[in-house]
Amino acid sequence: MFIRRALCREKMFNLNSYKNFSRLFSSETSSGIGTVKLSFGSPGVSLFVNEEVSGVTVPGMEGDFEIVGKHIPTLAVLRPGVVKVATTQGRTQSYFVSSGTVTVNADGSVQVSVEELCEKKDIDISKVQNALASYLKMINEGDEQKKAKSLIGQEVYRAMLAFAEEK
Structure with missing residues (x-):
């Protein structure tokens, strides 16, 4: 309720003026429905x-x-x-x-x-594994900024490794 009062002032944005909400889909393009x-x-x-x-x-x-x-x-x-x-x-x-x-x-x-x-075809799996290992090691070193960098690096290299090893 607080957010509605703060954001929906009569002059700024009035939710009461929207009586019929509808879900809007993209229009049909000239290229066809399925593309x-x-x-x-x-x-x-x-x-x-x-x-x-x-x-x-x-x-x-x-x-x-x-x-x-x-x-x-x-x-x-x-x-x-x-x-x-x-x-x-x-x-x-x-x-x-x-x-x-x-x-x-x-x-x-x-x-x-x-x-x-x-x-x-451009991914070198051994380099990805080495990078992942270095980010895994980094999690136990240093401050919160290094830990955050480590978590981001782990997420990227784990996803990349899964993609590279996928048959």
Whole structure:
């Protein structure tokens, strides 16, 4: 109740004026109901630029979720994990991402912007294992800042190792 009083003043935002709430889905795009227009990349790499795909699965903070045609508009933060793109030709392309965001717009377009990405073939498993070991060791050393850095490093390298070792 306190938050409603603080945020919903008559002149700022009046919830009482919204009598009929409805769930809004993205509009049907010219490319068809079952596809989305995907833009996916990192600061140095653009993998997809407004390309029509069947769907994309992303590693959200609360779990993986799939975006297909007519998905509800969404904004989400990505955790370390795998982005899977289902092409209209029936192929699936997978990429490891360290972090990022996904935006699903009302027009059916999707933007996946990540800090870093790589394909499975580019991962050196022994280097990932060594990096993970160093972050595991770091958890018992130093202050709270080092512990936080260790936890982040462990999350990234465990996810990367799982992706690299996946058959």
